[in-house]
C-alpha cells in the first residue's frame with residue numbers, strides 16, 4: 001500500500017499510484033470506493049476514498065474496535081453525527097460515520113496537502129524555516145478554528161501538528177473530535193492520550209483539561225511552526241513530561257517580532273488562568289497588525305453563525321445520551337465544556353488485557369470508573385520510546401563494573417519503602433464536591449493533615465480538582481502491582497523514586513540499566529514511573 005509520501009510524490013509527478021485506483025469491489029457502505037492508504041495512527045488506518053455519490057475524494061478512518069455492545073455503537077454514531085454539525089473553513093469537515101463489522105468508520109474531508117508534522121519535518125531536513133508572515137496566516141486560521149469550537153463549548157483535546165492539514169494552501173484543523181471518540185472509556189484516560197509534546201502542565205498532572213489546555217497546545221504548535229522543532233525535547237517521554245511540568249516554557253527565538261514572542265509566552269504560561277483565550281489572541285495587537293497589513297481582516301475571521309444556538313444543540317444532544325454507570329458528571333468536562341459520554345471502549349484490545357485487581361474488587365466504591373484501561377499514551381507512544389531506548393542501550397558498551405556501581409550507589413541511598421496508598425478517602429470527599437456542575441469552589445482534605453485546600457475555578461470556565469490525578473495514581477498502582485507482584489513493584493518504585501528525585505533529569509541510560517537489574521520487564525516500569533511522577537506533583541502542590 002502506498003503511504004502518504006508515495007501519494008505526495010505521485011501527486012507531484014502528476015501520476016496515480018498503482019493501488020490508488022478506486023475499484024468497485026471495495027465499495028464501502030455502498031458508497032465509498034477504497035483508494036490509497038494514507039497511513040496509520042494510534043487507533044486505526046486512514047485511506048483516501050472516492051464518494052460515488054458526489055465524486056469527491058474523502059478520507060476514511062477505519063478504527064478496529066473489536067466487539068462492542070449495540071448501544072455503544074449507537075452512541076459512537078450519535079457522537080459522530082454531533083461532530084458533523086461543526087462547520088468552519090479551518091476545520092476538516094466531518095461527513096459521515098458508520099459501523100463496518102468490527103470497524104468504526106469515519107468519513108472526513110480530504111486535505112491533499114498532508115499534515116503539518118510531515119511538512120515541518122521536511123522543511124527541517126532541508127534546513128529551511130517558514131516565513132513569519134506565513135506563520136501568522138496559518139496561526140490566525142488555526143486560532144479562528146479554536147475560537148469557533150470553544151465558542152460552542154467544545155474542546156479539541158488533541159491539538160498537534162499531526163492533526164493540522166493543508167488544503168489549497170489553507171489550514172484545516174483535523175481529527176476534530178476523533179480523540180473524543182477514540183479514547184478508552186475511563187474518563188481520566190482522556191487526559192492522557194497521544195504524544196506529550198503538546199500537553200499542558202495541568203493535563204500531565206491530571207488536574208483537568210479545559211479550554212486553556214487547548215491554548216497551551218496551540219502555543220506548542222506555534223513554536224513548532226516558528227522553529228520546526230518540538231517545543232520540548234527530551235530523551236524519552238518521562239523526561240519531556242518532567243520538563244513541561246517542572247521546567248521553564250520555551251520562548252520563541254529572538255528573530256521573531258517582540259509582540260509575537262510576547263503573545264506566544266502568554267499562551268505557554270504554566271498558569272492556565274494567565275493564558276489568553278482564543279478570542280483574546282485574535283484581538284491581540286500582533287494579530288490585528290498582521291491582518292491589517294495583509295488586508296485580511298474579514299477573510300480570515302469567518303462570519304459567525306449562531307454559536308450559542310449551536311452550542312445549545314450540541315449540549316442538548318449530549319445530555320440526552322445515557323452516561324456510563326458510575327459517572328454522574330461524566331458528560332461534562334470539569335470546565336463545563338461538553339465531552340463525550342461515549343469516549344467509547346474502542347480500545348477493547350487494550351482493555352481486555354487489564355483485569356480488575358482484587359484490591360479494586362474489594363473497594364468498588366473507590367474505583368469510580370469501574371474499569372481499568374491503558375491509554376494509547378501508555379501502550380503506544382511510551383512503549384515506542386522505550387523500545388528505541390532499549391535498542392540504543394543494547395548497542396551501548398557498558399563496562400560491567402559501571403552499572404553495578406550505579407545500582408549499588410542508588411540502592412544504598414534508598415530509604416523510602418513503598419506503602420500501598422489508599423486514595424479512597426480523598427476520592428469520597430472529591431466525589432461529593434464535584435457532583436454539581438455549578439461549583440466554582442471546592443475544598444479537599446490535605447492528606448495526613450487536618451487542613452483543607454480550597455480550589456477555585458479561575459475564570460468561571462474550568463474547575464481544577466485532583467480527582468483525575470488520584471484516580472490515575474490508583475490505577476497505575478494497581479496495574480503495576482498486578483504486573484510485577486509486590487516485591488518487584490516495591491524495588492522498581494524505590495529505585496525510580498530516587499532516580500526521579502532531582503526532577504527526572506537523571507541519565508536515562510543509567511536509569512534503564514538500574515531498572516534492568518531489578519526486572520527484565522522494562523516497558524511496564526513506565527507505569528511506576530508515571531506513578532512516581534504524579535506523586536511528586538502532588539507532593540509539590542501540598
Ligand SMILES: Nc1ncnc2c1ncn2[C@@H]1O[C@H](COP(=O)(O)OP(=O)(O)OP(=O)(O)O)[C@@H](O)[C@H]1O
Nearest residue numbers: 004038039040041042043046059109110111115162
Ligand atoms: N483529512 C485528511 N486528509 C489528508 N490526510 C489525512 C487526513 N486525515 C489523516 N490523514 C493522514 O493519514 C495518516 C494517518 O492519520 P491518523 O489520523 O489515522 O493518524 P495520525 O494523525 O498519524 O496519528 P494519531 O493517531 O496520533 O492521530 C497521516 O499521515 C495523516 O496525515
